[in-house]
Amino acid sequence: MIPVGLTEAHRDKPDPATYLGSGKIEEIATAAREAGADVLIFDTPLSAAQERNIEKAAHIAVLDRTELILEIFQKRAKSREGRLQVELAKLEHLSTRLVRGWTHLERQRGGLSKTGGPGEKQIELDRRMLSERVKQLKVQLKKLERQRDTQRRSRTRGDQMTVSLVGYTNAGKSTLFNRLTRSDAYVANQLFATLDTTARRCWVGGSEMVVLSDTVGFIRDLPTQLVEAFKSTLEETVHADLLLHVVDASSEVREDQIDSVNQVLSQIDADTIPTILVYNKIDRAPAAAGVVRDEKGRVRSVGVSAVTGEGLDELRAAILEFAEHWHKDHPVKARELEPWEQAKLEAEARRAGKPTA
Known part of the structure; x- marks a missing residue:
């Protein structure tokens, strides 16, 4: 386009x-x-x-704005869950404008029942077909949601903190995620390049590792249909112990973007989770560099460049500092590790970004 x-x-x-x-x-x-x-x-x-x-x-x-965003999401969706979520959002939106929607609905016929009572009006048939497909999608997504819950439990231990990257679309979350975890999640200079949540273990200092997840980017006035359809994906954010709110420091409207993200976090009941603002792209906006603390001495924001690596040590230190307080509230019974367990943890830490001696 x-x-x-x-x-x-x-x-x-x-x-x-x-x-x-x-x-x-x-x-x-x-x-x-x-x-x-x-x-x-x-x-x-x-x-x-x-x-x-x-x-x-x-x-x-x-x-309109909603339909444009839905079209972009449809092009970006790669996983089965992502495609199902976009289809659900589009059908929920289409159900409000059935009079003009028949040509779009025709494309969905393969997955819809075509039976209807004699003399049933076209608009009533449309509505029934939509309702049936929406039910099918919700059942499939519920099954995938249960699988996601199982995966979440399997990758987190009781002594391991979970951290989620959130932010306005194209703020650089995926690039930062790759830098911190030494991985290769998909990155592109485009809106909504990431629709599917990716999680990796990430070393932040000493022997501390956290589970870091990259999530779909937010946008001003995110359509309600998308928030509802992507609820299971956004749940990764709700279950996090700490949010890293990534902000494009070079954006002229960054304060508006921060507000937009906070509005979505409120919509999904994630606005009470402890948050550190991460001002990314300080290579373009040097004034945002450094660490800022609040009146209680807690880290409020950190300036970084996911491209050059500047500020990443300070960000890891901020996460580690939070983790130390988190562990005090989430004590686990300590035990001495077996040699094979220690070796496994060391290998895992190296993969998660811990520098080798």
Whole structure:
């Protein structure tokens, strides 16, 4: 999708029929035709009626903000769970605009029942088909969620802290994750490059290792359908002992992005989890470098560059400092390790990023 034009409009309140008013829509439609545009994208949610009216007036396809994000998610989803979650979100959204949705629903026919009572109206059949498929998806996702819970329990021990990376999309979470864990999770300079949660053990100092997870990026006004559909994936965040809120330090709107992430964390009941702000990309914004503490002496923020490695030692030290306090609240009965257990832990620590002597 290549942008060919941008128009901004300001109104005291949205027009109920076309959001921007018929005159502005005609102006935009003319500019779109002259530029050879195939679709009009509105950076705001539109009602089904508004989309229909705009398409009718402009004679061009229309996508609102929610539909655009869903399209991007569909292209990025790689795992079976990710694809099922996106499909569920799209169908939940489609159920609110069935009048214009039949052509989209046709693509889903392979997984839907086609039976219906005699004389059943098309809209009723559409609704039944959607409902059946949504139920199927929820059953499949519930099964995958149970598998995820089992995997989470198997990779965490009672004495091992869990840390989750969260942040606005494209803040550099996956690059930072790879740096800290010496792994090769997928990285790309694009929105929502990561949709599937990845977890690795990560060495943070001494003999301390934590389980670090990389999660889907957040965005301003993340559609409710996506929050609901990706709830099981976002649960990795809810179960964390510590959040590393990764921020693009070079962004001119970083404070707005921080607020957007905090809003989503509140939506999924993760806003009370202890959090360290990690200002990434300090190679582009040197002013964000260093460690900042609050009035109680606890680390509030750390500046790093996941690309150059600057600040990573300070970040590990901050995690280790938190872990030391965490262990006091989560005591485990100590025992002497067998030689084979010690060797296994040492090998695991090296894989997780501990430097060799």
